[in-house]
Amino acid sequence: MLSMKGISIKDIAKQAGVSPTTVSFVLNGKAKEKRISEQVSKKIQKIASRLKYKPNQLARGLRTGKTKTIGLIVEDIANNFFASLAKVMEDEADKHGYKVLYGSTEDNTEKAKGLLEVLKYRQVDAYIVTPTKNLDKEIEQLKATSKPVVLMDRYFPHVSSHYVVVDNYQGAYNVTSHLANQGYKKIAIVTITSDQIQMKDRLEGFTAALKDHHLPFNKSLVKKIPFELEREAFNTEIKKFLTSIKGLDAVFFATNYLGIYGIESIRSLGWEIGPQIGVVSFDDHDLFRLHSPSITCVAQPITEIGKNIVEVLMQELNHPSASPQQIVLEPSLIIRASSDPGKK
């Protein structure tokens, strides 16, 4: 039986009757550069592929400082948006020979710090981070280590970093305008208790649209709910909020999970989505597509986001650029039945 330990560079060297150094040169494509003869070179290649040699990534990583591993920190891998994105990124990273180590923050800064810590001493080559509140210090420190960091979904306006996000302001503006154009008059928003840029932008896009359409706006139309609540508590909060507004005829849920809780809440109130209350959400979801009535939303271009993130990362790994790459993609408005007051 073959030994437990894999084939090492020494085994090949022995079989080829050369030194490990030579084998290393050849297998790293430095045969020409290091003036190894065609003969020897081919012989080594042949033996390596016959033995199915795979370099031990630990040893290589220890010596070179490169582990071909990317650390991925998302808010919640169980959330459809992040899971789908994770899959795209994993595929893209794989094309470049990178693997992904991941973790979820639950939007908790301490958890995020812990994850960064672990990824650091696991020597990942680069980071993809969905930052939490107050993670700016850590992100800046990370930049100083010269390992590429790309922020996703959100970023820190006062920190110069790479990021890939969507235009949250425009997305929120468009979907709110759509509600206004449909004839809804009193529109509320349910969002997360968070000062982070993506939620701020969504809220601002919302208020700007109300203003431009001369619709009423005041603080009582905004509900902020803490991320960490349980499902029941979300529903309670949402119901309390919605019933507190006289004349309310439409509501914008600022994330996919809020949209899902929102639908549940509205249904338990017995309100009819569409005619009685317009409903729109940020992010798309199978549930929104197939709900009766189907739910209008602002969809993020997940594949594009994922590809962009990995592309930026690879560029920075290969030749770091002086200035940060900051990519803002356009979300798309998907109009469905939940925002149609005329619907039977």
Add this chain to the structure above:
Amino acid sequence: MLSMKGISIKDIAKQAGVSPTTVSFVLNGKAKEKRISEQVSKKIQKIASRLKYKPNQLARGLRTGKTKTIGLIVEDIANNFFASLAKVMEDEADKHGYKVLYGSTEDNTEKAKGLLEVLKYRQVDAYIVTPTKNLDKEIEQLKATSKPVVLMDRYFPHVSSHYVVVDNYQGAYNVTSHLANQGYKKIAIVTITSDQIQMKDRLEGFTAALKDHHLPFNKSLVKKIPFELEREAFNTEIKKFLTSIKGLDAVFFATNYLGIYGIESIRSLGWEIGPQIGVVSFDDHDLFRLHSPSITCVAQPITEIGKNIVEVLMQELNHPSASPQQIVLEPSLIIRASSDPGKK
């Protein structure tokens, strides 16, 4: 500025005025065993924590052969079931100091082999695998490497291995019986083209229930669709199938994504779920809970599954057992409106 490279054991040794060996002994809790004095021991501990020393996992891994990393292979991380499970397992693994490297197979054997290969030369300590068809050889080889392997969601009956699954037969039997008890008479099943045990069991549970309730069964009531089709193609196939059966009054979708496609298909046929056609699915999903009408399903105990998997893995990592741990959990029937023919 601090040097880029982290704190190493040498730095601590230097500061403490001792050898790296001593530091290693102390930090690995072998102070007593190796007869290091209390004094020196405490001093080293203090310096280590002051410098926030974290051992370089690559170096440690190279020497010990343990990377504290688990390879996780799922069918599709973008699928809610696998994503939720991945999160549970990540959390559990983290409690034991393990990180997770993951990949999706898309139920494609070649992709699965590739993932195993990569995880192997990345020296993961253990594997959690959702196997694809024909992956039995590789699983057996893996066992020979003495790295623990736990199969999930499905297993190979002829391979003796650890696994954690649900009782697919019973789940399918129960939900089918429920349909029968509700008065549905002609029940079909939509499943995946797959000979794997989990789908086989679901199909068998289904047919057994039909038989026990004296309901008709023949091959025309079974539709198998290839996993790799696109959404459109799934819908086309499902619609073609459902309309081909005279007198059909209920259908069982054997996975969550089939259930989702199924709902979409049935709705585009204009059929009324519940009264006109009973619908049930394997796996729960937000969509099933909130659909109108809500969808009856067989839910898998995700948290329990995830915890069990990691528990088995940790036991095997610590003291490998001679006989395989094979855990079969009970899924639960969640009765909702889609299986109520009397519903308004």
Add this chain to the structure above:
DNA sequence: ACGCTGGGCTAAATCGATATAGCATTTGTT
């Protein structure tokens, strides 16, 4: 005073790869 025992610590090898410096040998030049 000599050997023995045990306490307290360390030198050096090792894991598997890569990078640096350099050693033979051949070829070319005048």
Add this chain to the structure above:
DNA sequence: AACAAATGCTATATCGATTTAGCCCAGCGT
């Protein structure tokens, strides 16, 4: 023929930890 340059390859150090073998010294018995 003498020397330089090019060719083809290798010895050795290194990354940062762990592990093995063993050194030195103090105290003890006789």
